[in-house]
Amino acid sequence: MRIWTGKVIRLVTNDLDAPAEEIADLYKQRWQIELLFKWIKQNLKIKHFIGTSENAVRIQLFVALITYLLLRLAQAAQSAVKQPVAFARLIRLNLMHKRPIDSLSRPNIPPPINPRQMNLELNSG
Template identity: 35%
Template sequence: YKNRWLIELFFKWVKQHLKMVKLCSFEQEAVWNHVFLSLIAYAVSLLVKLRLQTPKSQWEVLKLLRSYFYHSWQQFLAALNRVPSRKSRGRQKTDRVKLVEENQRVILR
């Protein structure tokens, strides 16, 4: 069952990130070509991620591969290892008690 679930996750990832949901043609050869090219793209992005031992996700590596396809390998590596200029603090928690008190003041006015 565990292996079946991993296969399901693999196909979900491929459909989401490699545009396998919408096919350009329904001829048998075109569908097979689309599947093989998607598998090649998946394998290349996985090999690059494993070879470079980057902490980035496979999706981030694939996006960079697409963006830097016509650039040099050094430019791709620079983009892959770039340190973010800003740090996101993420979604900030709101003080619910304070928010309720402010709403009550507005209602009482």
């Protein structure tokens, strides 16, 4: 099969009835899946499966896919951080803090202390 650059690509298949374009499209779709799993492994730090049963592996894959989709949705909802990796890092750092998504890329400035609030001074001596 010849691609748009003029380069000839040879694909091996056991489906002799399907046209070359269909086989090439299947390879292209599979490559996109491979790239997705590569991103998940690199950015969600999944190096090995926690469980060994089929159910445990499925659960871990589903959790990774859900995490990926939630990160992409949250990233699309804000405009400050463009890279999914950088956005995932910000989420990880701010996971236990109640902050609006659009403020994650700005430093967290604590509210000013009310002067009428009681202060507790600790005397070390």
